[in-house]
Amino acid sequence: MAQLAAKEQVAHGDILTAEFQSKGKGQRGNTWMSEKGKNLLFSIYLKPSFLKVKDIFLLNIIAGLAGTQLINQIIPGAECELKWPNDVYVNGKKISGILIETSISKQLDFVVAGIGFNVNQSHFALPTATSLKIETGKAYDLGGVLESYAEFFENYYIMLEQGQRSHILRLYHDRMMWRGETHTYRSNGSEFEAVLIGINESGNLVLNCNGASKQFRTKEVEFVS
Structure with a gap:
């Protein structure tokens, strides 16, 4: 998506999806592996002109909060937690990862929020990974799940744009994995x-x-x- 942005072929709020990913980037050089057509792999293009460069981490936070809200909509009562700095966990296992990439010249030009969300994959190489299907035993329409996520993300983005930073940080702390431990x-x-x-x-x-x-x-x- 960054290449499309450089050519001005995307607009604020556009979402680009991929069906398959074998070399997704993560923190510390980790990769995100996904079976073809089983999970959500997408990038959101943003131009947050209201946001200072030092506050880019807040986009990571709202992306995670949107993920936890999505999970609780699908699985009421599930234990959803945010592992600093960029992972979403459900019932003690990782279900989603987030990577924020930026383009900065004299100011913040644009941001690409890359998100991987395990939906219908049944088996993973790592025992610490899970998916909506593993947690519920049901398969889900990827388009419908993405639509719900995008709605939750937009709501949090608007909150951020309206200056509700403290509220967003409180919500994050309420979901933060291992807090107090x-x-x-x-x-x-x-x-x-x-x-x-x-x-x-x-x-x-x-x-x-x-x-x-x-x-x-x-x-x-x-x-x-």
Whole structure:
């Protein structure tokens, strides 16, 4: 989609879908594998002129919130969580991943929100992955699921555009995986135990390490156990 954007062949809000993906990009060089025609693989083109470059992480947040709302619409009562910085989990397993890419010159030119959402795939190489079909035993119309997701995303985008940043951050914290729990993390090659506090106003992860609050940007820290 970035190539289309460079040629001005897409407009704000356009969604580009793919049927199959074998080399989808993720954080830390991970890839997103998907069976042909089984899942949702799409990109949303955005021109958020109201957003400062430092606040791009908020688009990641609303993309995740839209995913959790979609899941709870389909599976009422399911435990939907957002794993910092860019994954959506249901009942303890990953169902969706998000990657935000930007084009910046003197300002924020455009953003492409790339989203993978497991819908009808029944088997995965990783035991930590799941799909709507695995969770419910039912198959779903991809177009209908995408339409619902797009509606939820648009609602959150409008909230962001209207300046409801604090409300969006509260919603994120309510869904944040492991918040308030003690786990082992790794940073600069060293492992340590910490309590996950949340994220700050810049989207950085905030951990309580032996009574001291420390902040980490994406790729500066990773979850171990």
